[in-house]
Amino acid sequence: MSKDKLVIFDTTLRDGEQSPGASMDKEEKLEIAQQLEKMKVDVIEAGFAVASPGDFEAVKLVADTIKDSTICSLSRAVAKDIEVAGDALKGANSGRIHTFIATSPLHMKYKLQMEPDEVIEQAVKSVSLARSLCDDVEFSCEDAGRSELDFMCRIIEQVIDAGARTINIPDTVGYNMPDQYANTIQQLIERIPNSDKAIFSVHCHNDLGLAVANSLAAVQKGARQVECTINGLGERAGNASLEEVVMAIKTRPDYFNVDVDIDTRHIVPTSQLVSKVTEFAVQPNKAIVGDNAFAHESGIHQDGVLKNRETYEIMRAEDVGWANNRMVLGKHSGRNAFKSHLAGLGVQFDNNEDLKEAFVAFKQLADKKHDILDEDLLSLIKR
Ligand code: KIV
Ligand code: ZN
Numbered sequence: 001m002s003k004d005k006l007v008i009f010d011t012t013l014r015d016g017e018q019s020p021g022a023s024m025d026k027e028e029k030l031e032i033a034q035q036l037e038k039m040k041v042d043v044i045e046a047g048f049a050v051a052s053p054g055d056f057e058a059v060k061l062v063a064d065t066i067k068d069s070t071i072c073s074l075s076r077a078v079a080k081d082i083e084v085a086g087d088a089l090k091g092a093n094s095g096r097i098h099t100f101i102a103t104s105p106l107h108m109k110y111k112l113q114m115e116p117d118e119v120i121e122q123a124v125k126s127v128s129l130a131r132s133l134c135d136d137v138e139f140s141c142e143d144a145g146r147s148e149l150d151f152m153c154r155i156i157e158q159v160i161d162a163g164a165r166t167i168n169i170p171d172t173v174g175y176n177m178p179d180q181y182a183n184t185i186q187q188l189i190e191r192i193p194n195s196d197k198a199i200f201s202v203h204c205h206n207d208l209g210l211a212v213a214n215s216l217a218a219v220q221k222g223a224r225q226v227e228c229t230i231n232g233l234g235e236r237a238g239n240a241s242l243e244e245v246v247m248a249i250k251t252r253p254d255y256f257n258v259d260v261d262i263d264t265r266h267i268v269p270t271s272q273l274v275s276k277v278t279e280f281a282v283q284p285n286k287a288i289v290g291d292n293a294f295a296h297e298s299g300i301h302q303d304g305v306l307k308n309r310e311t312y313e314i315m316r317a318e319d320v321g322w323a324n325n326r327m328v329l330g331k332h333s334g335r336n337a338f339k340s341h342l343a344g345l346g347v348q349f350d351n352n353e354d355l356k357e358a359f360v361a362f363k364q365l366a367d368k369k370h371d372i373l374d375e376d377l378l379s380l381i382k383r
Contacts, residue, residue, distance in 0.1 A: 006249060006258040007166075007199065007225035009043040010036050010242055012274060013062070014074055015203075016233035017047065022278040026058035032230075033062045035273055037069045039266035041242075043096060045227075049073040049088035050081040056088050063092035070094040070136065077101040077126035086133030097130040098168070099123075100140035103147040103155060120155045124162045131163035138166035140203065145171030149184065153191050160194045166225060167198045171214060174207030174237065178217035186221035201225035204240045206232060211240035216248055219258055230274040231282055231289060243267045243288040243320065251315055268321030288315075294325040299334025302327050306336055329377070331366035335359050345374055347381055 013029050016022060024032070029046060036044050046062040047055040063071040071092045075081035077099050089095035101123050102112055108119055123139065130137040139159045141152055156167050169188065171181055185202065189195045202218040202225070204211040215226045232241030246262045253259070271289035275282050284291045294317035296302045304311030305325065317325040327337045338359055339349070349355040361380050366372055 003257055003259045004224060006219060006260050007042045008242065008246065008260055008262055009045065009201065009225050009227045010041045010229065011045040011227050011239065012229040012233055014045040014047050015235060015239050016229040018235050019233050022233060022280060024277055026054065026061045028277045029058045030061050030065060032273060032277060033066050035266065035270045037066050039270055040261045040263050041069050042261065043070045043072050045072040045074060045098065047073060050075060050084040056084060059088040060091065063089050063095060067093045070096050072096040072098050074098045077122050079129055082126060082130050082133065089134060095134050096136040096138055097134045098138040098140065099126045099130050100142045102143050103141040103152055104143035106146060107143045116151055120158060123155055124158050127159045127162040127164045137164050138168055139164040140168040140170055142170060143172045144169040145173065145176045145181065149187055152188060156188065157192050157194055160198050165198055166201050168201040168203050168227065170203035171205060174205035174211060176214055178210060178213045181214040182217035182221040185218040185223050189222045199224045201227060203227035205235060206237040206239065212244045215240040215245055219256065231271050233274065233278065233280065243271065247288050247315060247320065264319055265321050288320055294322055295328050297328040297330045298332040299337065302337035303334050306340060329372045331363065338362055342377060345378065
């Protein structure tokens with residue numbers, strides 16, 4: 001049976017850029033967008049066109065240049081924002097206006113100072129205006145994670161009637177637990193009479209470290225678009241990380257009933273580009289893209305991987321864009337890895353005694369020195 005497609009919506013250039021200290025100029029945004037296009041990301045949210053003249057120019061440049069991905073601009077549910085977004089997207093091969101309004105009691109009362117019925121009216125008006133400018137319109141219930149289900153059912157039914165094709169349910173403050181969030185998605189799809197006319201999307205923040213888990217749990221209950229960012233960049237603790245969502249789907253086809261079009265070999269180069277542009281380092285133990293994600297130092301693991309990679313690796317380093325996995329020689333390494341690493345440097349031992357002696361010297365050095373370089377190993381052998 002063929003699987004449903006999961007739309008990958010990357011918001012590195014919008015939500016990611018809202019990360020304090022991560023702002024990017026238009027050329028940098030274009031370079032990242034070109035990399036995302038190569039990766040076959042379905043939708044690239046290029047910015048918030050009304051936010052500044054620079055952001056308008058960036059969205060426009062990305063929209064005018066990128067051909068294979070849909071280019072999206074965020075806009076509040078305000079006429080001016082929507083018109084500016086529409087202008088920035090005029091040159092796009094495929095453009096999308098993404099408009100949002102808050103739907104939680106807390107946001108409606110204190111931030112918007114609007115009654116729920118006024119919020120619905122504003123949302124419907126905004127989606128209709130957006131549809132008059134662009135065929136592809138996404139609507140988000142901001143703070144959906146703390147919104148009332150009945151109210152979301154009402155507003156979503158009406159914005160779908162007004163022409164929204166994608167309905168996004170953000171857990172704006174990263175408050176939800178996976179089963180709770182997944183249940184919200186399931187309930188919305190089941191209860192809204194016209195839910196079949198839209199794709200339900202998830203957008204999870206990582207305040208409790210659950211953004212990827214929440215997104216994947218929602219996919220299991222019918223979400224067919226995931227909004228995510230490279231390296232999990234984004235407001236506060238960030239968004240769901242694209243590389244983790246995509247590799248979970250790719251690595252567990254037995255579990256997920258959806259597939260993605262992403263060319264995963266571009267993941268690591270894209271992560272490195274985003275890290276370079278934003279000057280945000282990637283933590284070494286970050287899943288998929290961290291320096292240690294495919295590195296082994298312990299002797300037991302190195303021995304296992306040398307005999308059969310699958311003993312300690314569930315993905316191939318090459319499939320996500322690393323040149324290969326890495327055996328790091330350190331005080332936990334075993335003789336097998338030591339010997340095979342030296343063989344890679346062209347050193348063969350005449351007999352077991354020589355190997356044993358060199359290995360003892362290596363362990364003594366590894367107790368004192370954290371990073372053992374190839375030069376260190378070669379000088380050990382020469383002694
Ligand atoms: O987190 C959020 O609610 C958002 C919306 C504007 C989509 O980023
Ligand atoms: Zn967000």
